[in-house]
């Protein structure tokens with residue numbers, strides 16, 4: 001069982017301090033009140049972040065390693081006698097019983113078809129042994145169909161019987177769990193999800209993600225990596241990261257929630273095409289991405305948005321969302337989602353402003369290759385800085401990225417910048433706004449494809465992909481909502497600040513503070529050798 005997170009805080013009151021043996025040396029080990037485990041020894045100079053865990057004869061500890069990954073390691077302390085051992089075990093157990101942040105009972109959903117279909121293996125081989133080592137009991141459900149987890153959470157589960165919900169899979173599986181938990185919380189509180197301006201009730205249970213999917217953007221953006229063991233250790237340590245959720249409505253009817261990407265145009269078309277190629281696994285996105293890029297379709301429509309307050313920075317301010325982010329704290333204090341009725345209409349002009357109860361709406365009309373809303377950075381292995389590198393996990397805003405009609409070459413330059421350190425927003429046809437709400441209305445006429453076959457050497461490929469393009473008939477794209485296709489192009493979106501919490505701590509800074517962080521885990525049979 002993981003007892004606590006331990007910090008080296010020299011002035012904290014000491015609960016227990018003894019000389020123990022470690023690797024044939026005498027070391028001074030101190031346990032302090034604020035769950036402080038100071039392995040004082042001569043070796044504090046080591047300055048590694050770690051947490052240790054007493055299991056059987058070993059003390060195991062988790063250690064932060066490279067690239068935001070955490071690992072479990074073992075260490076053996078030897079006591080002078082049984083009495084000393086008993087004293088340590090007793091004191092640690094007492095501390096353990098005081099910790100309520102660490103989950104003891106988890107409900108686990110595994111999507112066996114996520115990503116490369118290794119979800120079950122990953123859970124059984126890499127995660128379950130750690131949970132059992134930390135004395136966490138689990139109810140494991142391998143899903144049998146899409147929406148199995150969502151519907152189970154919505155209607156069947158006694159939420160009081162568990163301390164958290166874990167999903168093993170990709171962003172789609174996480175989205176299922178979010179829908180189940182958020183909808184259940186609203187129906188238990190008699191809140192009507194169909195009202196776009198309704199304040200929603202935050203979910204009580206935290207959600208853990210064990211990454212096993214195709215994109216794993218939500219896991220990567222909230223931990224800094226897509227490593228299953230790291231995610232398991234964040235769950236065991238009881239980390240908590242609040243997260244914003246966007247609600248998506250069409251004509252005052254609730255459609256879906258979104259926590260990462262809402263993308264119309266390019267990302268909507270990539271998803272629509274890729275759904276027919278699920279058999280290809282994660283590489284379906286590369287194939288459909290190339291195909292959609294060659295199609296070079298643009299869409300006409302009107303975007304209206306309510307800008308965020310100034311104290312929440314802007315999408316190009318270079319302030320990254322990191323553990324204990326102060327911008328997210330501001331967002332929570334602002335109470336970003338203000339209630340009340342807001343009437344706004346789409347302007348016919350290219351750009352306009354409309355006033356409503358809680359601020360000035362801006363209206364922009366144009367032809368767009370992509371309209372993306374990133375409620376978090378959307379960092380993932382394909383794009384390590386993400387769609388909007390300075391977006392925040394829990395500030396109550398989303399970054400609205402408008403990519404206007406541009407040449408294919410310019411669009412390629414823009415896309416490539418998602419994969420390196422260059423600024424993808426520093427281009428004349430791209431604009432980005434930090435917003436609390438937005439609305440999109442497509443132009444109700446067929447959009448003519450901009451493809452000029454004569455300008456590309458890949459004429460033949462281009463010809464094929466254009467004729468096969470899914471949306472040429474309607475002139476509309478689809479919205480990609482965390483990897484699910486939305487049935488309507490005309491949507492209203494509101495951000496709900498910190499509606500859910502994850503077993504994560506956000507992306508950690510690589511500062512010396514982190515390297516001083518220690519934790520201790522304990523097993524009931526702690527038996528140090530005399």
Ligand SMILES: CCCCCCCCCCCCC/C=C/[C@@H](O)[C@H](COP(=O)(O)O)NC(=O)CCCCC
Pocket residue numbers: 170171172173213214215216217260261267270271285286289378380382383386387415416418419480481482483484
């Ligand atoms: C020429 C190089 C172009 C490279 C462009 C790379 C840009 C990548 C940005 C990715 C943002 C991803 C945002 C997350 C989306 C996921 O929610 C969604 C569903 O994931 P999953 O459930 O795991 O399948 N994934 C996608 O929509 C895939 C987008 C890939 C676009 C190439």
Ligand SMILES: Nc1ncnc2c1ncn2[C@@H]1O[C@H](COP(=O)(O)OP(=O)(O)O)[C@@H](O)[C@H]1O
Pocket residue numbers: 110111112113114115116142143144145146147148168169170171172173174176212213214215216483
């Ligand atoms: N047992 C199942 N059979 C089929 N589809 C499922 C099952 N369980 C979940 N799903 C659905 O699979 C889709 C993709 O899941 P996800 O875990 O995101 O994988 P990937 O990252 O590969 O897209 C989601 O829409 C989810 O609702």
Ligand SMILES: [Ca+2]
Pocket residue numbers: 244374375376391392393394395396397398
């Ligand atoms: Ca946000």
